[in-house]
Amino acid sequence: MQKPILILGACGQIGTELTMELRNKYGRESVIASDIREGNNSLMESGPFELLDATNYEAIENVVMHYEIDEVYLMAAMLSATAEKFPMRAWNLNMGSLFNILNLAREGKISKIFWPSSIAVFGPNTPKDDTPQSTIMEPSTVYGISKQSGERWCEYYFKKFGVDVRSVRYPGLISWKTMPGGGTTDYAVEIYHDALKKGSYQSFLDKETRLPMMYMDDAIRATISLMESPAENLTIRSSYNLGSMSFTPNEVAKSIQKHIPDFTISYAPDFRQQIADSWPSSIDDTPARKDWGWQPGFDLDQTTVEMLENLK
Ligand code: AKB
Numbered sequence: 591m592q593k594p595i596l597i598l599g600a601c602g603q604i605g606t607e608l609t610m611e612l613r614n615k616y617g618r619e620s621v622i623a624s625d626i627r628e629g630n631n632s633l634m635e636s637g638p639f640e641l642l643d644a645t646n647y648e649a650i651e652n653v654v655m656h657y658e659i660d661e662v663y664l665m666a667a668m669l670s671a672t673a674e675k676f677p678m679r680a681w682n683l684n685m686g687s688l689f690n691i692l693n694l695a696r697e698g699k700i701s702k703i704f705w706p707s708s709i710a711v712f713g714p715n716t717p718k719d720d721t722p723q724s725t726i727m728e729p730s731t732v733y734g735i736s737k738q739s740g741e742r743w744c745e746y747y748f749k750k751f752g753v754d755v756r757s758v759r760y761p762g763l764i765s766w767k768t769m770p771g772g773g774t775t776d777y778a779v780e781i782y783h784d785a786l787k788k789g790s791y792q793s794f795l796d797k798e799t800r801l802p803m804m805y806m807d808d809a810i811r812a813t814i815s816l817m818e819s820p821a822e823n824l825t826i827r828s829s830y831n832l833g834s835m836s837f838t839p840n841e842v843a844k845s846i847q848k849h850i851p852d853f854t855i856s857y858a859p860d861f862r863q864q865i866a867d868s869w870p871s872s873i874d875d876t877p878a879r880k881d882w883g884w885q886p887g888f889d890l891d892q893t894t895v896e897m898l899e900n901l902k
Contacts (some may be wrong), residue, residue: 594657599664605625609637624640660702705829707740708737713868715745723729723826735817759829759831764893776868778839781793782901800836824881836871
């Protein structure tokens with residue numbers, strides 16, 4: 591039987607779908623959702639929930655002890671665009687929550703951790719195409735700096751204290767169940783909502799800005815698959831590159847036009863353009879494929895069909 595799992599940040603874009611999928615897989619009582627606010631009805635009705643601040647060590651420890659938690663998925667974070675506005679809050683949340691979980695594992699109170707990193711660990715001097723697993727990493731955003739530091743700490747805790755921490759560098763994630771919040775890749779979700787609601791979209795990234803992206807079902811499958819892999823197969827304890835598709839706002843618009851021919855897009859790049867310009871265009875994820883069999887399932891046109899069908 592699956593030992594109890596705690597999800598921190600369960601009401602966010604990834605947390606909501608991850609919680610539902612883990613509950614489907616392991617049973618509702620085995621997966622404790624938590625966040626600083628309540629989530630949508632289907633999440634709240636699907637199993638146990640605790641109001642929990644991921645930066646409060648004692649509060650997390652109490653929940654871990656109460657439910658005899660074995661694994662923690664730490665999905666609480668401040669994303670790239672918001673983090674530029676609140677640098678210290680972003681640093682305190684992104685790093686404080688990670689240390690809380692790493693230290694709980696170091697003290698033997700939990701045995702396995704999932705912590706998400708991001709393509710934001712890369713920077714303007716990183717090779718842009720097929721960005722390799724190990725390369726120049728000079729992130730130029732607050733969020734990227736926190737993710738890169740987090741990766742170093744994960745590897746350190748693994749090597750020094752044997753903490754079983756696992757991580758992937760998520761690209762931009764596209765989903766219809768829960769909106770993303772405060773990211774640079776959020777346009778790729780907003781565009782589908784506006785296509786159906788208004789028939790047009792004003793993109794905050796420029797026409798030809800190519801970024802690595804992934805449909806949420808693939809991201810959830812990757813996450814669970816990494817967590818279920820035998821520890822001895824894993825050669826990377828900082829964070830795995832995770833590739834799927836790459837596209838530009840212009841290409842999503844064209845994909846949408848196959849279903850909504852009158853859809854129009856306009857461009858008004860804002861401060862997020864500079865963030866996007868510092869990130870890779872595509873990702874080489876060879877180690878993830880080799881170590882734990884990663885294979886993406888959805889391309890852009892399949893994602894468009896899923897998004898339009900479900901949002902309708
Ligand atoms: C963001 O845009 O900040 C995130 C990410 C790529 O980590 N979606």
